[in-house]
Amino acid sequence: MSKNFYQAIKQGWAYFSDADNATEIQQEFTHQKVGTNVQVALKVIPGGLLATEIQLAENDPEKVYPENSVAAKRIFDVCFSILVMILGFPVFFLILLITWLSSRGPVFYRQERLGINQRKFYMYKFRSMHCNAECCGPQLSRADDPRITKWGRVIRRTRLDELPQFWNVLKGDMSVVGPRPEREFFAKKILEIRPDYQHLQQLKPGITSIGQVNFGYAENIEQMCERLDHDLAYIKRFNIRYDITVILKTVGVMVGGRGK
Structure with missing residues (x-):
């Protein structure tokens, strides 16, 4: 030793x-x-x-945060996800139908991401890009990205493409609110610049995050590292009340079409 x-x-x-x-x-x-x-x-x-x-x-959330806080968050996640999937079923079906009619390819899109403790899982979305959009390797989306379909731009601006991730929440891969899950390729690049990125992997990734609300989507590694500061602040405010605040802010982004 x-x-x-x-x-x-x-x-x-x-x-x-x-x-x-x-x-x-x-x-x-x-x-x-x-x-x-x-x-x-x-x-x-x-x-x-x-x-x-x-x-x-x-590296278990129950070891890092009070056990009752983690349990309460999980109960909230499950109940909220079930409510959204039941009440939002007509919206789910409409998006599914338009996606199927508007472009060739599968309705749903799945991509491998890193979850808590760097565990790999498949995250689901409504497909918003043309098929084989990453045939040349991992790429971050950008403004006026030619890979995005016309209908895809609509559901990305309103963030409706993320709705299938409530299934990820029910499976236990994700939380409603938490740092966004990254692909391993980009996670390694972030870690090289910001070692404190590891802090976020103590939490389940979320459908939405304070970083996404306050900063938005990132188009490059530098912006991903800049957004990291917002998400690190979430660790200090780990509670249901703050989750609800983030959800309400996310609704504002969706209604205003300020997604990407």
Whole structure:
């Protein structure tokens, strides 16, 4: 075990790290993490950290946030999702029909994303782009993106393309409110610039987020990192009341057609 193995007690929590065997990014993350009020415990083995990248041991929301808060959020997510899917069924059906009639290809689109603890899952959307839109590799959408269909622009501006993700919420992959899930390709690029991106992976990703409401969609890695500051602030305000505030702000974005 490294001689530089140390223990620091900050704000009531113990933080452990094997500094000698950590990468530069891990060391930077270590120093940023010590002093926060989030419980962190990095498992250490001879020769280095347990994971090759920064990995929070016991990285379970119940370990980081009060158990009753996580349980209440899950109950709210399930009840709200069921309500939306029942009351919104006519809207779901109409979008499904127009998507099917307006362009060739499947009605639904699924894409692999990273969830809590970097677990991979398939996120669902109503298809808003032409088929084979990413035949040349992962790309972020941008203003006047030629890959987006005419009908796709409508449902993206109103964010109605995200409605199938309520199924992801019921499955337990996502929450109604939380940091947006990223693809592994982009998540790695964000992490290279912002090691504190790992904080967000302690939470389930959401259909909407305060970052999406306040900043909007990102067209490049730099904008994704800038939006990160808004989503990191969400960690400090983890409660149902704030989730409702974010949902109401999201409705305002949808009604105003300020999506992308």
